[in-house]
Amino acid sequence: MKKLSVWLLATLVAFALAGCSTQKGPAEQAVASADAALAAVRDAAQKYAPEQLGAVEAQVQSLKDSLAQGDYKGVLAAAPAVSSAISSLKDAATAKQADAEAALAKAKDAWGPISADVPKMVDAIQSRVDILSKSHHLPHGVTKDSLAAAQSGLSSMKSTWSDASNAASSGDYTTAMSKAQSVKDQATQIMQSLGMSSS
Amino acid sequence: MADDKTPAAPATDNPYTQTYTVQSGDTLSKIAQKYYGDSSLYTKIFEANRDQLKDPNRIFPGQKLRIP
Numbered sequence: 001m002k003k004l005s006v007w008l009l010a011t012l013v014a015f016a017l018a019g020c021s022t023q024k025g026p027a028e029q030a031v032a033s034a035d036a037a038l039a040a041v042r043d044a045a046q047k048y049a050p051e052q053l054g055a056v057e058a059q060v061q062s063l064k065d066s067l068a069q070g071d072y073k074g075v076l077a078a079a080p081a082v083s084s085a086i087s088s089l090k091d092a093a094t095a096k097q098a099d100a101e102a103a104l105a106k107a108k109d110a111w112g113p114i115s116a117d118v119p120k121m122v123d124a125i126q127s128r129v130d131i132l133s134k135s136h137h138l139p140h141g142v143t144k145d146s147l148a149a150a151q152s153g154l155s156s157m158k159s160t161w162s163d164a165s166n167a168a169s170s171g172d173y174t175t176a177m178s179k180a181q182s183v184k185d186q187a188t189q190i191m192q193s194l195g196m197s198s199s
Numbered sequence: 200m201a202d203d204k205t206p207a208a209p210a211t212d213n214p215y216t217q218t219y220t221v222q223s224g225d226t227l228s229k230i231a232q233k234y235y236g237d238s239s240l241y242t243k244i245f246e247a248n249r250d251q252l253k254d255p256n257r258i259f260p261g262q263k264l265r266i267p
Contacts, residue, residue, distance in 0.1 A: 119200035139236040
């Protein structure tokens with residue numbers, strides 16, 4: 001009876017071990033597939049969906065940990081969800097990349113007109129400030145403070161415009177447009193303060 | 200944009216240079232007084248409009264002058 005129990009136990013263990021070893025291959029394949037899929041999207045995800053990438057990397061690492069611990073059943077149970085997460089990550093990164101590229105194209109189109117306008121606005125303001133600086137009295141509606149503000153504004157506008165131009169030269173039209181628009185807004189305000197509307 | 204290397208666009212080419220349409224009784228001195236607070240600066244207006252003004256004392260109603 002004892003011998004029979006021992007044989008029975010040994011047989012059960014053998015079956016269990018066989019079952020585990022048949023799951024090892026598929027589990028290893030599942031981890032390798034997840035790793036490869038993540039590697040394929042990592043660069044885009046790092047740039048456009050970094051937080052989501054972090055979460056998915058944690059899921060893949062968990063899969064690898066389970067494999068290392070011999071929990072092949074656990075790996076195979078979790079693998080579909082990890083695969084789905086990687087697929088969602090790819091979709092998110094692709095969508096955000098498309099949005100970023102569309103925004104860049106729009107900024108690039110807008111750069112042409114504004115890069116022609118703003119320097120001329122600044123030149124007009126410079127001319128007026130130079131003349132008013134020679135005036136014995138200021139015209140109605142223009143104060144010493146507004147003239148001083150225009151003078152310091154010219155300096156900051158030229159500096160910001162230089163940054164905008166450099167950004168455009170390096171292809172960063174989004175930054176270029178943001179800076180250009182701020183210069184244009186400031187120039188418009190200064191022109192109003194100096195009474196520079198036409199009549 | 201004017202800097203040490205690049206000269207400013209002349210007033211004639213700049214759409215953002217202010218303009219003024221001459222009214223009856225106007226003189227360049229009066230216009231300079233209005234826009235600069237100083238009638239003696241009328242020469243600035245004259246220089247900016249040399250393409251249409253031959254004599255600073257001869258301006259006519261309806262003329263559109265650049266006010267730099």
